[in-house]
Amino acid sequence: MLGPFNKIWKEYLRVYHSVTYVRMLVLGVLVGIFAGLVAVIFRLGLDYSLDFIQHNLAGFSSHGGHSGEYRPWVIPIALVSVALVTGFLVEKFLPDSIHGVTDGTDAMIKAFHQNKGEIKPKAPIIKGITSIMTIAAGGSAGQEGPVSQLGAGLGCWFAHKFGLSTKERRILMLTGAAGGLGAIFLAPLGGAMTAIEVIYKEDFESEAIVSAVTSSVVAYSLFFMAFGSKPMFDIPEFHFNDARELLFYAILSAACALAAWIYVRTFHFLKYSVFEKLRQRVGIMWTMAAGGLIMGVYGMFYPEVLSTGHHGLEQAINGSLPVFTMLVLLFGKTLATSLTLGSGMSGGMFAPALFVGGMTGGVVGFTANSFYPNIVTQPGGYVLVGMATFFAGVANAPIGPLIMVCELSQGYGLLAPLMLAGAICVVISRKVSLYENQVENKFESPAHIVDSTVNILENLHVGDFYQRGRVTILEESITLKALTNIITGTNEFFFPVKNIAGEITGILSINDVRNILYEESLFDLVVVGDLARKGVTLHDDDDLYTALVKFVDSDLGQIPVVQEDNPHEILGLINRADVFRAYKNHLSTIHENEK
Structure with missing residues (x-):
């Protein structure tokens, strides 16, 4: 009886763990449910608090004018009281939250880019409660910042509970923010698109679309079940009919x-x-x-x-x-x-x-x-x-x-x-x-720093990775016979070549002379200047991307590193393997920091 069900369940688990979009779709539904519930609670708290302070105490009507006894002085008293409470809570629990952020949405953006998608649970809770108090007391502010931060905090919390990667935690954070925005504005598609678009000036987070839309639709559905689907504004229908x-x-x-x-x-x-x-x-x-x-x-x-x-x-x-x-x-x-x-x-x-x-x-x-x-x-x-x-x-x-x-x-x-x-x-x-x-x-x-492989090499410099020390330099006039004696006494494979004036004119590779190295008939006829390739050098302040391009173009295994103000003074050699090793180690460090 349970056999078919177990088979379906195992297949679902396999797909869930192996296909990212499936996993994000399922988590989008889960996050959307809780984001919708949080939006409902937030709205109920705001409606009650606003009615109590502005309508009952201050005597302001919800449609403008006065209702009951008019006590406008309640507003500054209420706002100062809320400000003192907010200031105390922020100073005690969130002292860094006021620096370098505009509002809750901006705090979510900062967490996405700079904090690996991490949001401390107490931050959205405190900001959510104090936002209700601020708006209810008359502060000029909106609901969407705290609600998107609450949704993002939920996404982060679920990511930790399910052991998701840093990348998936960032996506789930945007998923929660989309749910909050879609619910509070009764705008499921607009909420989803805003959440994935607002984190960049000229881009959007395409990988979060599936989960963000799912979360926003679910949260929106719960919200209109609680408050109805009536639009925010009671207005006529507008049309564009004249191109002028x-x-x-x-x-x-x-x-x-x-x-x-x-x-x-x-x-x-x-x-x-x-x-x-x-x-x-x-x-x-x-x-x-x-x-x-x-x-x-x-x-x-x-x-x-x-x-x-x-x-x-x-x-x-x-x-x-x-x-x-x-x-x-x-x-x-x-x-x-x-x-x-x-x-x-x-x-x-x-x-x-x-x-x-x-x-x-x-x-x-x-x-x-x-x-x-x-x-x-x-x-x-x-x-x-x-x-x-x-x-x-x-x-x-x-x-x-x-x-x-x-x-x-x-x-x-x-x-x-x-x-x-x-x-x-x-x-x-x-x-x-x-x-x-x-x-x-x-x-x-x-x-997305892991995606920027070229940028990694551009941020590393030759001066930090080349081998300093004595370099065997050949003169152009050295004969093949003398070259065989030099090669026999060294383990090197690439030799910078200079002319009589001390200028670097080329590089000799053992591979280029291997076939004639023991041709005795050529010992006194061929000199190093005839065998050397065109000279290639690097400065110690060149980046490793420049070095990689020169290695590819020259097909050399080593390139001399010279002083910028004296291009014929050799400081050492950099190996092609040094470039690859530097790239691998730096990339591993980035991956380790992202865990």
């Missing part, structure tokens, strides 16, 4: 690129020129408290910049905000986010970036509509396109945000302008990067 609008979408790209530059520069200025200097004087906790106080007072008078700002985006899309108000909110949200996250408080940069991009798009779209109403007939669509375009520029991720916005709006009617605007903005903003730990491509990442 492409000009205005190109203008939108330039506007988003400018806004992205301002957004990143403002964040970096406040983080490093203001809060970093303050932190060196008073410590992490009081620096966060200062940021929380300023943000709280700011939000008390301008509640539109509090938390994620989803309601403001919906108003902009539906045309309920004047152009001037959107322009003010664009800069206001930029400042609020820089105060919140620049001071070190927890949260993500994705949602604030969508808000700023949406307001930028709204300014362009509704302004164009007032002048060209027959061409720009749906200015609200520019808000959606601005969201994706702006994030594509600041995160160097043109594909994921585009798909995510389509999924958020549940329509692909704006796909063409989304593609055009995103591509233009990425090109214009190529020197702007919100995430500090992004690298250009796979060749710049320590995660």
